[in-house]
Amino acid sequence: GDSVTQMEGPVTLSEEAFLTINCTYTATGYPSLFWYVQYPGEGLQLLLKATKADDKGSNKGFEATYRKETTSFHLEKGSVQVSDSAVYFCALSDPMDTGRRALTFGSGTRLQVQP
Amino acid sequence: DGGITQSPKYLFRKEGQNVTLSCEQNLNHDAMYWYRQDPGQGLRLIYYSQIVNDFQKGDIAEGYSVSREKKESFPLTVTSAQKNPTAFYLCASSRGRDLRTEAFFGQGTRLTVV
Numbered sequence: 001g002d003s004v005t006q007m008e009g010p011v012t013l014s015e016e017a018f019l020t021i022n023c024t025y026t027a028t029g030y031p032s033l034f035w036y037v038q039y040p041g042e043g044l045q046l047l048l049k050a051t052k053a054d055d056k057g058s059n060k061g062f063e064a065t066y067r068k069e070t071t072s073f074h075l076e077k078g079s080v081q082v083s084d085s086a087v088y089f090c091a092l093s094d095p096m097d098t099g100r101r102a103l104t105f106g107s108g109t110r111l112q113v114q115p
Numbered sequence: 116d117g118g119i120t121q122s123p124k125y126l127f128r129k130e131g132q133n134v135t136l137s138c139e140q141n142l143n144h145d146a147m148y149w150y151r152q153d154p155g156q157g158l159r160l161i162y163y164s165q166i167v168n169d170f171q172k173g174d175i176a177e178g179y180s181v182s183r184e185k186k187e188s189f190p191l192t193v194t195s196a197q198k199n200p201t202a203f204y205l206c207a208s209s210r211g212r213d214l215r216t217e218a219f220f221g222q223g224t225r226l227t228v229v
Contacts, residue, residue, distance in 0.1 A: 034217060036220075041223075042222055042223065043119075043121075043205055043207075043220035043221050043222045043223050044158075044205065044207075044220040045220070046217045046218075046219075049215075049217055051215040089157065089158070093215070095215075100160075100173075101146070101163065101165055101171075101211075102148055102160050102163045102173065103148075103158075103160075103207075103218055105150075105158040106157055107155065107156060107157035108155075108157050
């Protein structure tokens with residue numbers, strides 16, 4: 001079945017450092033890819049998405065590019081802030097998987113940004 | 116404002132008791148989902164529903180039950196058969212037919228068995 005693999009955390013960075021969180025996927029078809037963010041004690045919020053190969057999703061300074069050749073969707077930000085401290089989830093939805101009409105999530109990566 | 120409301124935010128249950136978690140949405144979404152979150156394990160799909168009066172088991176449906184009598188509501192019952200129910204439960208909804216659209220999440224219910 002489909003799966004998403006994320007780098008393990010926590011990732012600890014100083015403010016203004018460059019961020020990369022790796023995400024790779026396995027899917028039978030051509031999935032849509034998503035990054036969600038979860039702040040402590042809250043639900044998930046969509047951060048960005050990409051629906052086809054070579055698409056770049058971007059929001060709030062975060063970016064991720066859908067790379068079909070490497071089955072990856074790595075999250076990047078050029079300069080992190082303390083307020084970016086949260087858990088980040090990579091997810092996919094696969095229109096070819098008629099037996100599962102729902103998102104599949106990675107295990108999440110906790111980001112801690114120190115002042 | 117449109118959104119998803121989960122209640123209660125915190126819930127305590129004695130062993131052997133059933134408990135129902137509420138999830139209501141006013142986004143006019145066809146599809147609704149329940150996920151369970153445990154530390155370090157990401158989100159695991161419990162049940163989902165693409166349309167009223169229909170629902171499907173997810174990856175970890177044992178010990179849970181759902182109903183979808185109204186488009187707006189998708190309650191989850193954690194039964195006494197669920198061996199380890201202490202977790203954070205998240206409800207979500209989406210437009211449904213097009214999986215390229217994102218899911219919207221509620222604020223979650225933290226269930227603790229005492």
